[in-house]
Amino acid sequence: MDQGQGALTQLRAYLAQHDLPSNSRLPPERELCDILGVSRGELRKALAVMESNGELWRHVGKGTFIGARPTKEYSDVAAIAALTNPREVMQARLLIEPQIAREAALNATAGDIAELKQCMIASRQAQTWRQYENSDNRLHRAVAEAAHNTVLLALFDTLNAVRRAVVWGRLRDKVDRPPADHHSFVEHEALVRAIEERDMDGASQAMLRHLSHVEGNLLAPRAAAE
Amino acid sequence: MDQGQGALTQLRAYLAQHDLPSNSRLPPERELCDILGVSRGELRKALAVMESNGELWRHVGKGTFIGARPTKEYSDVAAIAALTNPREVMQARLLIEPQIAREAALNATAGDIAELKQCMIASRQAQTWRQYENSDNRLHRAVAEAAHNTVLLALFDTLNAVRRAVVWGRLRDKVDRPPADHHSFVEHEALVRAIEERDMDGASQAMLRHLSHVEGNLLAPRAAAE
DNA sequence: ACCCTAACCAATTCTTGATTGGTTGCGCAA
């Protein structure tokens, strides 16, 4: 009667005896067969049971490991940038940044709001498109800081890094400066005002409108100057 | 007089002739010497000029490449986890994941929905809390995959990695299994149904409700069984 | 002084063979 579950029992006994910590690798199947005195087929059945239980995980060429399978963690900006495109990045911004703005409206301090206004002034005074983009970036990051959530800020930074990596080739060659009636100025103003007034929905919508216009310019760069 | 700038001129001519796209690698210095008929020292001077101009970048062992040097930023999950706390992580989930669910409702394929249902079944059949949590994680990630946006998926993975790192010590020791009337089951069902019916608002709200309950359990783990 | 050449250094990539989980086919026994 023990024959059917023998392999699993022996395997469990072996694991209990050695008390292996999580993420540690156990001997290859062929060795384990000799150690436990079981055929490979039986051993693999036992391993399959434990794997389906989440007690261990296996991978070809690597081996068999104790614990839960590690999830493939993308934090590498370059890796993400290589797999995506400007449309996906813009879409992610449209979904994430309004939520961050909403949170900023709730948590911004007086100091944060002062910083936001500073960024707004700087973007208005920009002499070149490059300077304007720097100010715009600073403002968006100031909003993320105003949310006062370390995780959200880190996610924003990641998204921002991906954006810069993806849109890298799209540097503006224009030598002229942003026009005084550039749409971003009023949008920035509405955004900062909403945050200052603790208007969460307003901040979210203002950010959404602003990014929608940016998206429009991205897809039709010729129409940027209007 | 041409002698001083000869190498740079020839190099520029070579680049213009071949019209290499950005991020493409050009021949190793030793070959380029023969091609252009210039000594390595002169060639390296020319390359140094162009590199300082940001027209190309070099790296030992890799080669010389056209365009700007790729940014090497990565958000270190461990670093974020060290600076944050479970409350911030939960808050970030409440803001981000509903948006991902909304996008999933729009973009999910039939295959994605089948996978979601598979995850739902697995979570219902879980024999232990550990198995349940594995299934729950799989379902949340399946939703992120169904959004079909590489950037959103990467952000979700980052957030998820931070979450696991932060609540690492909080593993359930309970030996009993999740009750059949666990709140998550009906919430999962509502979420998947909304995605299947392309109900973006519904999917977003279902995810929000689900996470709110999870948050409740996190803050008051004793009341989890109700 | 300046430059060319050659050699060397360290970081990276390429190549090759071994390892490992996953699979298939054959033979044997109940």
Add this chain to the structure above:
DNA sequence: TTGCGCAACCAATCAAGAATTGGTTAGGGT
């Protein structure tokens, strides 16, 4: 027939050494 053991093979992975490549230095010549 069904199931098990055995062996071989497959593809993914790893590991170690050779080859490549940008960066540097020393010697010789003009």
